[in-house]
Amino acid sequence: MPDAPDAVEQLRRQVEAETIESEEEAEAFRVAYLGRKRGKVGALFDQISEMAPEERPAFGKAVNALKDDAEAKLEAARERLAQEERAAGPDLDLTLPGRPPARGSLHPLRETLGEVTSVFERFGFSVAEGPEIEDDWHNFGALNFPPDHPARDMQDTFFLEKEKNEARVAGEQNGHTEDPKQDVVLRTHTSPMQIRVMENGEPPFRVVVPGRVYRNEALSYKSYCLFYQVEGLYVDEGVSMGHLKQTLSLFARSFFGEDVETRFRPSYFPFTEPSAEMDVWWNDPETAGGGQWMEILGSGMVHPNVLENAGVDPERYTGYAFGMGIDRITMLRHDITDIRTLYENDVRFLSQF
């Protein structure tokens, strides 16, 4: 039998030499050294009775120290193993895809419509919406399209009811704006709401009108029988064409980006005078010249006849109006080349927005 202190020292070296790399090894270590029955550390305590009493305190202390160290080693090993296991993750294949909720989407046309409208809302415009079936007075007559005027050819109109020319002319000349015998049309633009807004209130008017409009045109990649427009109207004292230019330039900068280039050029609409179209410079590295001017909207100073027709004094009030096609802008910003794509509702298209 070895010397008792030597036995402690020997066992200590054994304990220190043990490696614990798994839960099984940890348990084996515990049983081997710290087990209540056959643990080797416990066995040392059994020797205490065989010792001289003066040696017992020192020996006891040494064995206790060994026991503490062995326990500390076991605990450290178990802590380390637990940490390794946590790091390895739970018993799940974490690489499986998650359960997907159904993915919805918003249509790019309605999104563009909303964005354009909201830019003007930020500029203090109200929003109004109107009917798509209109009467001749609101769609044409009040907007200064004279009967039998070629300006009516600018827009291919869907008629729902067509009255005889004579009846209509007589009605308008007599100022019977509510003549029930007038033509009924699908609105060709959102401009009729200019009249409805002015008929139902007092100036100032500051409003945008988003909505669907219709044209009796053959379907092709560049024309559809309907599209969306946003109309704007501002009537107040002292409104000038300079204000129109600046407001539309602010719109272009808000919507297309601060460094967008715009230009204004003369045009003709029966309901504005002077009339203007606004183009923005559209960068396109593939075209000669690095891009081109794209027509974005029509605008102008509200024609005095229109103000008069809506019961507004054109000497006291002036105003501007503008209108833009949302389909075209949507196509431009998303690189869509066929307008019919917008109304096909192909999920492979919708899911990109």
Added chain:
Amino acid sequence: MKISRNWLDQYVDTGLSDDALAETLTMGGLEVDAFDRAGPSLAGVVVGHVERVRPHPNADRLVLCDVRLGRDGASGPAAQIACGAPNVAAGQRVPVATPGTELMLPGGEENGERAPVTIERTELRGERSEGMICSAHELGIGEDASGIMVLAEDARVGQPLAEHLAARGAVPSDTVFNIDLTPNRPDAASHLGVARDLAALTAVGLRPRNAVVDVANFVMHECGQPLHTFDFSAVAGEEIVVRSAEAATPITTLDGTEREAPPGTLLICDAERPVALAGLMGGQNTEVTRETTDVLIESAYFDPQAIRRAAKALDLSTDASYRFERGVDRDGQVWAAARAAALIAEITGGEVAEGLVDKQPHGPPEPRRLALRPARANAVLGTDLSVSEMSALLTSVGVDVCDEAPGSSGEKFSCVVPSFRPDITREEDIIEEVARLHGYDQIPAPAHVPLPARPPQENAMRRLRRRLRARLAGLGLREIQTNSMLPTEQARRFLAPEGGAKDDVAQTLKPISEAMAALRPRLLPGALAALRFNRNRGQAGLRFFEFGHVFRQTDRPGPTVIPGYAEREALLLALSGPPQPEGWDTDTREADFYDAKGLVEHVLSLLRVEDVAMEPFGAGADPNFAYGVRLAGAEGTPLGMVGKVSEEDAARFDLEADVFAAELRWGTLVEAAAPVRGRRYEPPRQFPSVERDLAVVVAQDAPAGALQHTIEQASSALLAEARLFDVYAGEGVGDERKSLAFALRFQADRTLEDAEVDAEVERIVSSLADEHDATLRQ
């Protein structure tokens, strides 16, 4: 309208490039849509020098030419070109189409059509040929096809042929500008008109000259005044008059078509019969032919509306009507007639008869005078132009700013409008001319823009729609946009009765296609078409929504905007196929009625529409739904429906899977919605609630909704919620029976005693027993 650059250059020498000219016209209000260089393209054709001509070893009729093309300097290699022309000789300067050049070569036969041919480096009978020496005919710049075109001796070798020709004033091509003429600019509907504007915009003078061919047509294009020529010998009574047709009048026009002019049409008549449709087209009976010796020229101003009405009624649009509808120069008739007469005489060697008949039934036109207030012009435009600046601009387009109105001390000026500007009728028109000529780009953009002191409004329909769209997309629905128009027969199948005896679909007159003959009475057909489109492309699990207007014709009285029509906004939801995307662990069941109903209930709760009655219906109750529930708000206001789309309708759209849909009335829903804005916060109850589960057994066909209703009616205010959580039929509940389990929650502003809750439950149970023969499940 097409405008020729060469022709334009005859009147005004701007010296601008085609691009700059197009830009100038566009920015001046004559929008150039596009311009094309007409005539042959000579790109790739250069001047070559024939250095040597040798016989072709393998072909008697060909020679080989060494042609220097000026590449790589004088010392570079000469190209070898095979040529079959009899006149080719050493020392000549000739046009050479280099490899890669595309020529429009004439076809084999005489007058054969030209077709594009790309000149290539090739071998002719075993000898290489690096291009083609061309004849004038082959280049499309002359008729001479007898041999190659021989150029001047001093032609610079290697110079593009187009440049060479241009330097000699022999420009073979022209640029045609396509101008999108707005209806207010009849003055610019001619070459002279465009030139006049161009001269004003570029500040250069006009240089009138003449030209040739069909004189009447030429003069119309020159000055914008349509003319008509009659064979004078065929004009009965040697006179013509203009009158309105009293009755429908037959006439055969120049194009050989027999037409019937409706009453009111303006006719040109001789002593016996109509000889022309005024402003539209002449009659065949007085047509100028080869045998004609005496010509009568008619030059008129017609009322634009009269011509437009006739053109519409006869469905006949001509170059003449295009100009008359827009209003020709009120004072240009005599000039145009005299011009045509002189040209005809010059070309034909005839004589111009003396005198001319000038009838002015309404008297000679008075020059139009308009007042211009410079201060008003500046206020409308936001400019600071002086009177003399405005006056200079206006004078350049023929508007004379004559004088100050008496007593107006400089506030008002009088402008005389030239007769060729019928569009200028009030002060705003003058102001527009000032703006246009000053340049829109010159109008200053102010540093501040006004904002009226009035709060902006947004209607509730739009506000709630914005919120709901985002929510629906969040719930996995895709927003669609479908056509509002469809064929009439299809539309009629979706017209549900709404109480009007004469209701029908709203229809369009003369749609360009039958597919646009009617307006949708429901959004459903559009959604079914969208489902079909995607099903055909292999997509499953489709969930759509759409906001859109629906329409009908109706004689029902009601607050409609346009009498005789009803229009309202609808919200559509449509589901078909698995409601969840496919995954490794997802439920693969197909969507059913409860998915659709659940969505509708969710929409109602998002909008806070409360107390909605849901009335079930079965087959035959709706034209498009096999079954479903109708939703009604307070006082029975219809809110819409949700259900299963009938199999017939699904089959018509080639849909085999079941389709569940809801069509809701948006305006009514919004009216019924309790605004979140005005909502008062209710703090959570302080006292704990008491929960009891209650399972009852009832007949298999007893509707759960009725039991729910009974529970709510039977209990006092203590019942906070009754929620159905289980439906079970099968073992343990008996044949023809089922068990329904409700979770009941009781709450009050105090701690509830068990006894009072027991009493509540007892009352509920006994009501269920009385009304539904329900027994407690053991």
